[in-house]
Amino acid sequence: MAFYILRRILQAVPVFFGATLLIYFMVFAMPGDSIAALFGDHQPSPALIDQLRAQYHLDQPFIVQYFFYITGIFRLDFGTSFSGQPVIEVLSRTFPVTLRLAVMSVAIAFVLAIIIGLFSALGKDGVFDNSMLVLALIFVALPIFVLAFLAQYFLAIQLGWFRPTVGADNDWGDLWLPAIVLGFSVYATSMRLTRSSTIDTLNQDWVRTAYSKGLPRRRVIPVHVLRNSLIPMVTDLGTVFGVLMVGATVTEGIFNVPGVGNTLYQAIIRGENPTVVSFVTVFVVVYVFINIVVDLLYGLLDPRIRYVSN
Template identity: 60%
Template sequence: MIRFIGLRVLQAVPVLVGSTFVIYALVFALPGDPIVALFGDRTPNPAVAARLREQYHLDQPFIIQYLHYLGGVVRGDFGTSFTGEPVADILARTFPVTLRLAALALVLEITVGVTLGLVSGLRAGGPFDASVLVLSLLVISVPVFVLALVAQDVFGVWLGWTRPTVGQGAPIQDLLLPAAALAAIGAAEIVRVTRATVADTARMDFVRFAAAKGMSRGHVARVHVLRNSLIPVVTLLGTNFGTMLAGATVVEGVFNVPGVGRTLYQAIIRGEGPTVVSLVTVMVVVYLVVGLVVDLLYAVLDPRIRHAS
């Protein structure tokens, strides 16, 4: 198992370096002068502008800027935003909020997606199965920002079941509606994948043998059908978590959630390269960690994967 984990960690290193390089290159290629944008409509003093460019290494070639940034990341220094606040402080303030939102959305996605997918797969071909397939297809076809706006209007404004925007401190009860909007598309995908794998697994000989031995239908469904259907679901969950981090940018903007997504959007608008790259880098690290956890779950669900590695 240690060798298995070590190989996955080593594979993640070039991915992290490559992704940060691409992100930094894209930010570097953005048009405009971020120092001029920092002053808004005012004309910056040339001496002040020159000092700021030197402070943020903007007067040096791209590769030198990137190496400065990479060296800072290795030392745990994510740099300073153009407002003078350390990016580490911004992350400490916003990242826990986004993590709570994504974790809550993931719980909703697993609960709704796996439950509906399991029941639908065990009743494949019936009216419940057909209804779930149609509903999941409708949800998948709607963009996340449309789902967020509709949920905000219906449940937050018209029905008044919850606040239409997230309050100070982002309490859990205020995050339920944004989390549901964020999880909706992923849950619909989990439903379809779970339904397909459960329907295939339920027809296998070992499942029929377990039922023939007199085991209860619930025991067969939980132990023999569901566990052997989870590897495709776990793969999709790992991918969906990364999609959630990206979708959080939109959802946090709609519901005014004080998280990384909204901060990232504001940093892009202001042209704050160091802040943008650092926030995205942290998201990449989280995505790689989730990928490692998914690989470990593979090994738990199917020991043949661990031994083959």
């Protein structure tokens, strides 16, 4: 196990450098002058612009800029935004909010997908199964901004169950409405995966053997069927968690969540390249870490999976 974890970490090293190099190149290769854009129509003196370019190493060749950036990352120095605020402070303020939102969303999607997917598979082609499949298709086809506005209007404004917006003072309770929206936006795919995986597992010979040995249904379903059916969904939800960390921009904007997605969007609008690159770099690290955790979960769900050194 230890050797496998070490090998996966070493495999992640070239992924990290390759992803950060590509991200850095794409962001800083965008047309326009980000320094000049800060001042709009009131341009300062050329000397001041040259001074700011030198401060952010923008007067250096690309590979030199990347070297300064990547060495700063290993010192936990993510640079300074064009507004003069250290990026690490922006991250420390916004990342926990988005992390809480992603955890709550994944938990909602995970629980719903297991329960509904399992009962749909057990009652295949029944009324409940067909109804849930139609409902899942609706959630798949419904854009997330439409779902967010509907939830905000009916659940928050009309019924008053939740706060319509989150704001600066937020806790776990304030994030329930955007978490429900995000959870339902990814629930449909996970539910269909759970259903199809459970149906496939129910048709395996070893499940019929368990029944023939006299094991009761209440043991066969949770221990033998459900456990082995969770592997595809764990893979999907591991990917979804990374996507939610990155792609919650629309939802955070609608509900005014002071998280990473909302801040990243504002940084892109303002052309704050150091903030954009640093945020995306953190996303890369989180995504790689989540994939390693998902790989380790396979062995817990399926005892037949072993981590070998070769």
